[in-house]
Amino acid sequence: MKHEFKIGNRMVGEGHPVLIIAELSANHLQDFQKAKELVKIACEIGVDVVKIQTYTPDTMTLNSDKEPFQVKVNKAWKGQTLHRLYEKAYTPWEWHKDLEKVAQDYGKILIGTPYELTSVDFLESQNCPAYKVASFELTDIRFLRRVAQTKKPVIISRGMSTFEELNQALAVLKEEGTGEVAVLHCISAYPTDPKDLNLLTIPEIKKRFDVLVGLSDHSISTSPAVASVALGSVIIER
DSSP, X not given: OOSEEEETXXXXXXXXXXXXXXXXXXXXXXXXXXXXXXXXXXXXXXXXXXXXXXXXXXXXXXXXXXXXXXXXXXXXTTTSBHHHHHHHHOOOGGGHHHHHHHHHHTTOEEEEEEXXXXXXXXXXHTTOSOEEEOGGGTTOHHHHHHHHHTTOOEEEEOTTOOHHHHHHHHHHHHHTTOOOEXXXXXOOOSSBOGGGOOTTHHHHHHHHHOOEEEEEOOBSOSHHHHHHHHXXXXXXXX
């Protein structure tokens, strides 16, 4: 794997400033003006990249109220179906160009996290310069092949994956010709208590897989991100 690569006009890797990614997630509350304002604020405080999640309720789950599709955790979500939750959370695809324009006006970059084939195709139609792959998708080989075929840089979160699954994902990407890959250590807990972060996994990933490394940080403190840079992180996602 390459030890440096370019996303848009920004070099990523050792010897370059740490790439800071702001995750928009569902914080826009389905309000387009709020989404634009959040992208603007992220750019003004100095992030390099704004990331959105690219899916629709129908590409993520079935519209079913059967027991396996009901949310059972988190008091705020409990009792809803997954489909209904995604309806409230997703970023409408028609917003993409306008949000990208806000980022570009500040000289910043907008990228997406696709979750299946149609979302990759959509992001390709928008000339997305890089792809983020969530840890939940690391075992979807068909999806990974499609991402790799774009020949764009790929940033992977490994939160829900084992090292064996991560190794398989990296092998698939390499097989399809993608050498520009970074792996972000990540604990899939929201928020994450800093004591649970196990940041020593970061140099272990770097050593084991010979890739650029970073931290996808859901913690309630900024200190772990700073510490992760001392351990080799070249990308921080917040």
